Amino acid sequence: MKILHISDTHIGGARYFDKKALEHVVKESKKGSYDLLIHSGDVTQEGKKRHYENADKILFSRLEIPYVVIPGNHDKRSGGIALYKEHIGSPNGVLELEDSVIVHVDSGVQDSDMGRVGMIKFDMMRNALRKYHKKSIKVVVLHHHTIPVPMAGRERNVLSNAGDLLDLFLKFDVDLVLSGHRHYPNVYHIDGTVFVNAGTASGKKTRYGDANSYNVIHVDEKRLSVETRRISGEKDVDKKEYPRHEQRIFFDFGKRVFRIIHVSNTFISTSNIFKRRHFFNAQDIINSLKGDLLIHCGGIVKDGIPKDYDLAQKYMKEFDLPVVYSPAGRDINYLGYDLYEDHFGDIDQDFTADDVYIKGISSAQYDTPEGIIGEVQRERLFYQLNQRDESFKCIFLHHNVLPIPHAREKGLLEDSGDFLREAVDEQVELILTGTSSHPFAAQVGKTVVVNANSLSSIYQRSLFGNSFNVIDVYEKVLVVSEISSLWGTRRTLGIWERNNQSEQ
Amino acid sequence: MVEDFPKFHEIESPIRTFISKRVIGIDQNTSVQEAAKKMVEFNVSCLMVVKNDEIVGLITNDDLKKRVIAKGRKPSIPVKEIMTSDLITADIGISVKDALETMATKNIKHLPVKEDNEIVGMLTFSDLIDVQKQKLETHISRE
Ligand SMILES: [Fe+2]
Ligand SMILES: [Fe+2]
Numbered sequence: 001m002k003i004l005h006i007s008d009t010h011i012g013g014a015r016y017f018d019k020k021a022l023e024h025v026v027k028e029s030k031k032g033s034y035d036l037l038i039h040s041g042d043v044t045q046e047g048k049k050r051h052y053e054n055a056d057k058i059l060f061s062r063l064e065i066p067y068v069v070i071p072g073n074h075d076k077r078s079g080g081i082a083l084y085k086e087h088i089g090s091p092n093g094v095l096e097l098e099d100s101v102i103v104h105v106d107s108g109v110q111d112s113d114m115g116r117v118g119m120i121k122f123d124m125m126r127n128a129l130r131k132y133h134k135k136s137i138k139v140v141v142l143h144h145h146t147i148p149v150p151m152a153g154r155e156r157n158v159l160s161n162a163g164d165l166l167d168l169f170l171k172f173d174v175d176l177v178l179s180g181h182r183h184y185p186n187v188y189h190i191d192g193t194v195f196v197n198a199g200t201a202s203g204k205k206t207r208y209g210d211a212n213s214y215n216v217i218h219v220d221e222k223r224l225s226v227e228t229r230r231i232s233g234e235k236d237v238d239k240k241e242y243p244r245h246e247q248r249i250f251f252d253f254g255k256r257v258f259r260i261i262h263v264s265n266t267f268i269s270t271s272n273i274f275k276r277r278h279f280f281n282a283q284d285i286i287n288s289l290k291g292d293l294l295i296h297c298g299g300i301v302k303d304g305i306p307k308d309y310d311l312a313q314k315y316m317k318e319f320d321l322p323v324v325y326s327p328a329g330r331d332i333n334y335l336g337y338d339l340y341e342d343h344f345g346d347i348d349q350d351f352t353a354d355d356v357y358i359k360g361i362s363s364a365q366y367d368t369p370e371g372i373i374g375e376v377q378r379e380r381l382f383y384q385l386n387q388r389d390e391s392f393k394c395i396f397l398h399h400n401v402l403p404i405p406h407a408r409e410k411g412l413l414e415d416s417g418d419f420l421r422e423a424v425d426e427q428v429e430l431i432l433t434g435t436s437s438h439p440f441a442a443q444v445g446k447t448v449v450v451n452a453n454s455l456s457s458i459y460q461r462s463l464f465g466n467s468f469n470v471i472d473v474y475e476k477v478l479v480v481s482e483i484s485s486l487w488g489t490r491r492t493l494g495i496w497e498r499n500n501q502s503e504q
Numbered sequence: 505m506v507e508d509f510p511k512f513h514e515i516e517s518p519i520r521t522f523i524s525k526r527v528i529g530i531d532q533n534t535s536v537q538e539a540a541k542k543m544v545e546f547n548v549s550c551l552m553v554v555k556n557d558e559i560v561g562l563i564t565n566d567d568l569k570k571r572v573i574a575k576g577r578k579p580s581i582p583v584k585e586i587m588t589s590d591l592i593t594a595d596i597g598i599s600v601k602d603a604l605e606t607m608a609t610k611n612i613k614h615l616p617v618k619e620d621n622e623i624v625g626m627l628t629f630s631d632l633i634d635v636q637k638q639k640l641e642t643h644i645s646r647e
Binding site: 130133134171172173245246248249250251252479481489490491492494495496 | 517518520521524525526527528529530531546547548552554559596597622623624625
């Protein structure tokens, strides 16, 4: 199947809309032997009647192939959704096309630039995926992005329940998730699913000097490729290709190279928010696991006060393996910033072992749960990583870089889009985070991203109970397991082939 | 990856969303002892047996007990001698209800799952129960 994926045409006045660029796209749709065109929203600039009429005249009526279109936030301005329905049709739906299915959902909120997929639409999507899950190509179309995209500034994730959507797409083995909105092309491959953001096809508001662009997507039995073509401009074509079938059975691990114990949100204090029994059981289990390093992704204490810090220092000393820390906002609150350094050392810590380099980066800010790394720090971080020769590199921080199921966006790093993009491009092998208290692991490109549940706080969201993760680095694979704090029972969160392996 | 236990209203839903999609295997010539170690290390109750990248069988906790220990066989024998090679599999599209029924009637606790004739995962009865058990434990352990 060959799909022409366009987005953000912003049909309107000449200030916002480049008619020539759209003309180029329409011509491409005729000569490229496409099976389908998908428009991921912001058809019009302002959702006005004359814009819709124009959209029909210069775009939709001229298409000779089937197409799927959804509204974007601009199409819903000034009550434009009624006009959308009148001129274009239903904003949500399911298209069955031979052996493929396209589930398209309006993720916009009237008169707002925010996105939301509420319960009803979420159920609609789930039901559609349930019904058509045996189709060989499953595509979902949403205007707003699910995965943080680079160059998005503070708009890291406009879909507040992105974690649940990500979980849904991965569970149903969706092949493609197509979005727009950011006017900046981007592609991520996460486990078996490819998340594609299109640039703007004909809007004049392009970002960072990029040209107007569209995506050409090929899917066959074995491969899925995404080609971003610029309509003008120097950087002409970016092409990414992915295998469609992931390895499922792992039997040859090689020797174990390194074992990381990954914990978060211990909330050590005299308060009953801290579950002492869970903490001490977990401590015994961890000491018996003979790990090489314990990484604490923050939320060490309940509050940044001397009483909690003294207790935390006393308890943390009982681990009989090296420990490195990265703070959460609560750790550096009140007097926390100074207490942290006195009790646990530098804000940014690292660890080196034979061929292993592990680097912490502080994402916390005092007095707020929101996290950010910042451009200067990020640059320095990747510069430092690039100086290192170790073949296994890991970054750890408190805030999430992927949306986490059952959690809202507030734990997500503000600049997660830029951070994730760079880490994936640099093929950092492992990123460990510890917000939102829900265990989660997925591979983005060649980077495995793992989030830890709370080890010992009453605030946790997993049916499995409080837990921590063990990351076993073998010569050939990386195995991520979750272990219950109280009982020590173990389940596998994922197994992935390592970077150094041949599969590309 | 063990997913949540299916809620009762989801019992008709396909097993696709409940299976473990990354499964641990072992080469057919590996010793039974090595297999047992691997099962202990990863806390799994069965392993897929692989021969030249092809799945040729399955070994479970019960096999170790019944076909090795109870029979007084040595732990050094290769897993291919005790594995189950006639695999009962399920299609990824069947409902949880049907999968559980298959497991009950065939008296098996592990169901390799196929999509387009290839094994893509595993539905494990004890894993499902385990999640349920954990849920219970979470309630019990409230402080
Ligand atoms: Fe737009
Ligand atoms: Fe938009």
